[in-house]
Amino acid sequence: MTPVPPATVARLPIYLRALDELVGRGTPRTSSGELAALAGVGPAQLRRDLSYLGSHGVRGVGYEVAHLRAQVAAALGLTRDLAVVIVGVGNLGQAFATYVQDYEADGGQGFRVAALLDAAPDVVGTRVGHLVVEPAASLEDVVAREGATVAVLATPAGVAQEVADRLVTAGVRSILTFAARVLRVPDGVDVRSVDLARELQILAFHQQTRSATT
Amino acid sequence: MTPVPPATVARLPIYLRALDELVGRGTPRTSSGELAALAGVGPAQLRRDLSYLGSHGVRGVGYEVAHLRAQVAAALGLTRDLAVVIVGVGNLGQAFATYVQDYEADGGQGFRVAALLDAAPDVVGTRVGHLVVEPAASLEDVVAREGATVAVLATPAGVAQEVADRLVTAGVRSILTFAARVLRVPDGVDVRSVDLARELQILAFHQQTRSATT
DNA sequence: TTCTGTGAACACGTTCACAGCC
DNA sequence: GGCTGTGAACGTGTTCACAGAA
Structure with missing residues (x-):
């Protein structure tokens, strides 16, 4: 159910940090362009990466920061403490x-x-x-x-x-x-x-x- | 003259260390198999990587450790101290x-x-x-x-x-x-x-x- | 319209398998 | 015979460009 490519996994922590940055600013919604700029990658790459975690954005609108952060954290397995x-x-x-x-x-x-x-x-x-x-x-x-x-x-x-x-x-x-x-x-x-x-x-x-x- | 791919550059330090290991043992000559095992990669990959630095092995024989070490160090730019x-x-x-x-x-x-x-x-x-x-x-x-x-x-x-x-x-x-x-x-x-x-x-x-x- | 999600093209990296030289 | 160097096949990763949903 989860064939997330290794190259994508390696970038998820960067997206997580970018999302935390947005949470800190109180920004409720974002776009692949904004998030990609924060993460230092291209918008297409960000969308492709997130697509492996399922569809969590809304076409024409963007991503809800809190929801997306939770998805990325869950994908990384940060729900329990190792x-x-x-x-x-x-x-x-x-x-x-x-x-x-x-x-x-x-x-x-x-x-x-x-x-x-x-x-x-x-x-x-x-x-x-x-x-x-x-x-x-x-x-x-x-x-x-x-x-x-x-x-x-x-x-x-x-x-x-x-x-x-x-x-x-x-x-x-x-x-x-x-x-x-x-x-x-x-x-x-x-x-x-x-x-x-x-x-x-x-x-x-x-x-x-x-x-x-x- | 030197289009060494990034992925290869990232492995050169590992080869350098493996070669130092052989120098330490006093081994004068080695093969792609032995060196690759020390570096934790496949023999084909090692030969391909070294080929970007030029031909420094002898067919049917292998690589001369001291010479190859010098080549790898030179490729990395370790001749002067930064x-x-x-x-x-x-x-x-x-x-x-x-x-x-x-x-x-x-x-x-x-x-x-x-x-x-x-x-x-x-x-x-x-x-x-x-x-x-x-x-x-x-x-x-x-x-x-x-x-x-x-x-x-x-x-x-x-x-x-x-x-x-x-x-x-x-x-x-x-x-x-x-x-x-x-x-x-x-x-x-x-x-x-x-x-x-x-x-x-x-x-x-x-x-x-x-x-x-x- | 706006911005996501993704097929298709492309670029890059790895591995195979063998030709070429010792 | 043995091992390197490399063309060709394969697999992975990235980017383009657009169809599709709000």
Whole structure:
């Protein structure tokens, strides 16, 4: 019933944010042109994307903001809150933990930071926001206790695969990793990778071609 | 002379890392099969991607690791070091500054953290690694002084557009932003966005469809 | 009319399968 | 024989342009 293409899924969060912007302004109705401009895409693409979620606009009029926001949120599965476990509370893990806790506090739906884990004894026991860091050794217990199905991997690259294996065995089905490693996971487990060096290198490529042309 | 498709450019950093792995092992030669496995792609895709950089393999034999690594690095423009300015030294900015400084120390080529900037008076003057945080007010001076063409935007979302405008005016041509905002920039300026809430929401979508199917 | 929803055309990306060279 | 490089087939994603509903 829902063959939403991956490219469309990747844009839904952007539309959600654009709709929140309109909600904040108190705008009750919008058009594909306005929404597309806010999202930084073309109007045709926006209409095509929304069409995969069903018809929620009115021809000749546009979209009702509140209704559409609810549809997009529902399509993304943000109706219930998923428990997220963060492994690795170094700079990045801490930044991410704070980020998601702020997101929750802001009324952001869909997630809840359930636990923080780290292997370093001097980090275990420290607080980040409203949570205390627990030892990495109890990873399996913590995942089970919280019923966590989503994990954020912010450990050193060297242990990332090992930690991922343990997370998957413990029941995690989605991993967001910051480690610059290709993770091997079984079918049915979803991995998304945020690789900072990679982003910079892609920018470097474009600078080079630009200076070559100019 | 170099119409390397965007999708290929996005994978070159992964190949570069796989090649570094082989260099580390002391492997002198490799094949599309081995390299593709390390990079997590198919062999045909790897060969196609490399073909855009020219022919650097030997039929019936494979690729010489050191040579290929140099070719990929050159294609990415990692021969000279670009000066990177980081604006916003909160949790994320700090994490990123540390990350890139470690990358440099590790022999990672292509970048050098040139300066850190923040608007908060109590952050200005603090050290992160080998750099002291400077006031955001002197953004233009700092970009000029360092000849920075790359910036990382890790400020609150509310000021992201304004800071981006100032960066571009000051001469920055590539921006990596962590702010959950669509940035408007003139043609010729390249923006890449890392959006953490978006990544989690995409994971949430897939969890939902998976539980629906199962 | 106005603006959505969508068939059809197009562009881009991936994979297959094999010709070509070591 | 073995592995690269690539034409051709295929699949995915984007855009155009218009039919259709309010």
